[in-house]
Amino acid sequence: MPGVVIVGSQWGDEGKGKATDQLGDRVDFCVRYSGGNNAGHTLVVNGETYALHLLPSGILNPSAIPVIGNGVVVDLGVLFEEIDGLAARGVDTSRFLISTNAHIITSYHKVIDKVTERFLGKRRIGTTGRGIGPAYSDKINRLGIRIQDLFDESILRQKVAAALDQKNQLLVKVYNRRAVDPTQVADELLTYADRIAPHVADVALVLNTGLDEGKVVLFEGAQAHHLDVDHGTYPYVTSSNPIAGGACTGSGVGPTRIDRVIGIAKAYTTRVGEGPFPTEQINPDGEKLRADGHEFGTTTGRERRCGWFDGLVVRAATRANAFTDIFLTKLDVLTGWDRIPVCVAYDINGERVTEMPPSQSDLHHARPVYEYLDGWQEDITSARTFGDLPVQAQAYVRRLEELCGAQISGIGVGPDREQSVMIRDLL
Ligand code: GDP
Ligand code: IMO
Ligand code: MG
Numbered sequence: 403m404p405g406v407v408i409v410g411s412q413w414g415d416e417g418k419g420k421a422t423d424q425l426g427d428r429v430d431f432c433v434r435y436s437g438g439n440n441a442g443h444t445l446v447v448n449g450e451t452y453a454l455h456l457l458p459s460g461i462l463n464p465s466a467i468p469v470i471g472n473g474v475v476v477d478l479g480v481l482f483e484e485i486d487g488l489a490a491r492g493v494d495t496s497r498f499l500i501s502t503n504a505h506i507i508t509s510y511h512k513v514i515d516k517v518t519e520r521f522l523g524k525r526r527i528g529t530t531g532r533g534i535g536p537a538y539s540d541k542i543n544r545l546g547i548r549i550q551d552l553f554d555e556s557i558l559r560q561k562v563a564a565a566l567d568q569k570n571q572l573l574v575k576v577y578n579r580r581a582v583d584p585t586q587v588a589d590e591l592l593t594y595a596d597r598i599a600p601h602v603a604d605v606a607l608v609l610n611t612g613l614d615e616g617k618v619v620l621f622e623g624a625q626a627h628h629l630d631v632d633h634g635t636y637p638y639v640t641s642s643n644p645i646a647g648g649a650c651t652g653s654g655v656g657p658t659r660i661d662r663v664i665g666i667a668k669a670y671t672t673r674v675g676e677g678p679f680p681t682e683q684i685n686p687d688g689e690k691l692r693a694d695g696h697e698f699g700t701t702t703g704r705e706r707r708c709g710w711f712d713g714l715v716v717r718a719a720t721r722a723n724a725f726t727d728i729f730l731t732k733l734d735v736l737t738g739w740d741r742i743p744v745c746v747a748y749d750i751n752g753e754r755v756t757e758m759p760p761s762q763s764d765l766h767h768a769r770p771v772y773e774y775l776d777g778w779q780e781d782i783t784s785a786r787t788f789g790d791l792p793v794q795a796q797a798y799v800r801r802l803e804e805l806c807g808a809q810i811s812g813i814g815v816g817p818d819r820e821q822s823v824m825i826r827d828l829l
Pocket of ligand 2: 530534624
């Protein structure tokens with residue numbers, strides 16, 4: 403079972419990091435294939451908490467080689483900060499590999515991310531401000547700077563100057579900001595060249611060779627299906643393809659080599675930033691979910707918007723990602739409710755629909771139709787088998803499974819690596 407992809411099925415922060423970490427020492431390569439340090443993956447290992455933004459969670463597992471694929475946008479300052487932070491805690495970071503083709507987030511991408519959000523005002527996306535959108539825009543505009551450019555100073559300087567040509571006009575004339583000095587940017591980028599050099603690799607070659615040898619390659623998604631630039635709630639999305647197909651374009655591994663796609667679904671729903679969210683609870687229920695689930699962003703510290711589980715949202719993700727399995731997380735957070743609403747349909751202008759509408763305007767008008775499932779009061783954090791769960795929790799999982807359209811193979815009952823109920827092996 404060598405090629406496995408982990409994908410968020412909602413709007414991010416489902417617990418992808420924990421699910422990845424849990425597959426542990428059976429993984430030979432752990433690959434990030436999209437996004438950048440807009441991601442925040444929190445893992446708890448033996449009571450110690452680690453927050454990763456750029457490195458794949460496999461970094462915490464000594465037998466896996468952590469890989470950053472070409473589809474990732476990389477802020478080198480953040481990358482080395484993360485490496486230094488982990489090294490100071492005794493984690494071996496020497497093995498990581500990064501694609502020659504990964505694009506670099508420069509200082510001007512971060513400036514542009516912030517000023518465009520400010521300029522949009524009420525229409526802002528609520529980005530993480532990490533320069534993600536502007537870096538991907540440059541990639542698509544063919545004005546991006548790649549890791550390999552760090553090793554050809556003359557080319558690097560030309561490319562930075564070309565990328566800044568138009569941007570400086572915009573910054574000065576439209577946004578009323580100071581122009582960015584291309585020499586300063588190139589000088590700063592060059593300071594990273596020697597340090598990154600030993601890690602730079604032909605990632606497509608490394609991973610395909612590994613797969614030829616029967617190694618297990620785990621692709622760790624960042625963000626989620628509904629934040630995908632093509633399939634998400636556009637324009638309230640990120641600028642990359644977090645879906646399972648993105649694992650192929652973002653790493654150079656073909657689709658026939660992917661054997662399993664695991665959707666990660668939170669037992670309720672959260673979202674950070676702007677955009678439609680039909681089951682959102684802006685009331686004491688939402689506040690209770692936020693407090694019980696510690697729903698504050700790993701990356702920006704923002705409060706996560708909270709609401710009930712939405713079967714239509716996860717089922718749309720099951721379809722486009724062809725989930726073979728679902729790992730349901732944070733079931734323990736729902737302990738203590740008398741009854742738990744679950745969204746089974748939307749009412750859109752008086753019409754009941756059971757799939758997410760393809761039109762964004764319709765989604766903005768969608769009113770959730772709930773089914774009410776019995777809650778449970780018992781602490782479930784030490785459950786390790788499905789039978790350990792109270793019958794109401796078992797029924798909740800079974801109903802979600804029907805709604806999701808894919809088998810639930812694992813259940814998270816706490817943040818720690820050990821706190822899971824496995825129904826079926828994920829590898
Ligand atoms: P990711 O971005 O998908 O990796 O998710 P985040 O790390 O941003 O957010 C998930 C949060 O929930 C983290 O703080 C995890 O430690 C925590 N977590 C993951 N799984 C579980 C679970 O089953 N139960 C509880 N209580 N917390 C969990
Ligand atoms: P993980 O991997 C939750 C959201 C931002 C914003 C939108 C666009 O931890 O699940 P961007 O900075 O990417 O241009 O912001 O996407 N967003 C996330 N929300 N979890 C994430 O990552 C996210 N990455 C981006 O809040 O709404
Ligand atoms: Mg997160």
